[in-house]
Amino acid sequence: MNELAQPAGSSSQTKSTDGLFGPARTWAMLAVSLSVLMALLDYAIANVALPDIARDLHASSSASIWVVNAYQLASLVSLLPLAALGSKVGFSRMCQFGIILFIGSSVLCAMATTLPALAAARVLQGIGGACILSVNIALVRYIYPHAEIGKGIALNGVVVAMGVALGPTAAAAILTVASWPWLFWVNLPLGAAALFMAFRALPTTPRSKSRPDITGSVLCMLAFGALVMGGDGLAHQSGTLLSCVLIAVGLLSGLLLIHRESGLPQPILPVDMLAKPDFAIAFMTGFCGFVASNFYIISMPFTLHDVLGMSPAATGLLITPWPIGIMSAAPLVRRLADTVSAGVLSSIGLLMTATGFFLLWMMPAHPTAFDIVWRTWLAGCGFGLFQPPNNRAMMVSASHARAGGASGMVQVARQAGQTCGAMGVAAFFSLFAQGAALKCLFMAACVATFAALLSSSRLLAGKRA
Structure with a gap:
């Protein structure tokens, strides 16, 4: 069996919590890095193309901002529920699912012909990105032994910086030779490489036996979503009353979530x-x-x-x-x-x-x-x-x-x-x-x-x- 295909239970990993060693660690970190890079590239890659998107889809400039906001909001509100779900299904499986969802939603983004369709596809893309980002550092903890976790997190930080930095640059380069849908088509080869590495190299991690908490997940998403939208409305001084109502709903949802899950062994928040x-x-x-x-x-x-x-x-x-x-x-x-x-x-x-x-x-x-x-x-x-x-x-x-x-x-x-x-x-x-x-x-x-x-x-x- 080659090093790339070596499972987590092989000699490259003495215990499930002791990390990987040698080539197995290198390939696993490459899998994590590729998936994180893909998710973060798209975090800001559409910003540069907003004027072109607004023109081609016959939308206003202010409405086109939802191409960015939809991704960011979907990612933020789903992070903790997906992290909790990752503990139940396995961090590697969650990352693999996130890559698949990200690739599929990228196709939908590239094929969108209306702004609502593009925004909806970006919501799916944001959820796919959250599947990856919610578990990536947890995976690092299983890839590196305890004494070297800092090295893995530092490497992950470099990848994050690269993703944030390369997003606008990559978008500008693509738009000089192609139209805005290619900002999403380019995710296919990167996503395919990340998916191949994820299935071949990521370690198997322990899974919690507790049942998924649907009610807690909804409360968590409502809390974060309402607080962000209400705060954004206040910051832009638009719809002050509605913004205050949203903030109140967000706070109430958060309090209900804390009360409901206090004492649970693995609360979502x-x-x-x-x-x-x-x-x-x-x-x-x-x-x-x-x-x-x-x-x-x-x-x-x-x-x-x-x-x-x-x-x-x-x-x-x-x-x-x-x-x-x-x-x-x-x-x-x-x-x-x-x-x-x-x-x-x-x-x-x-x-x-x-x-x-x-x-x-x-x-x-x-x-x-x-x-x-x-x-x-x-x-x-x-x-x-x-x-x-x-x-x-x-x-x-x-x-x-x-x-x-x-x-x-x-x-x-x-x-x-x-x-x-x-x-x-x-x-x-x-x-x-x-x-x-x-x-x-x-x-x-x-x-x-x-x-x-x-x-x-x-x-x-x-x-x-």
């Missing part, structure tokens, strides 16, 4: 994990870190284009040092994530990110390209240093039986933080007629500083993640 100081601090640190990052990511193009008068091409190039910085930190963080506490590494990383954001906010009125590049790279490098140890802290504070819930919460911290950051930017642009983009950079720096202080509280408590 793992409130019992959040009761643990190590997990709670890591979760809130991750959430605040991604709030800060989205304040930067969304507002910086406006700063470059509207404030500094940069061309669209120059704007894209000057944002690129952010993901390059994240990837630059990977070699260092892979060596340190398993030996240095998250309280140290994540705090230093977030302080670097906050410093980079403050320096961008305080740039001279007519900065050179180098002035922008090195500040952006510093912020990205700090963010790359912060993520893996913080994610590791969340994963190792949960038992193997709760790996699915912990993996889901890692993604919730990321996506909820990004969503709240986007809402914050929208609110700033609604409230401030002048200088909103620069104010967003200042806010990004402040939130990153708060996240660093929150992370460093682990040191004061004498905790080691």
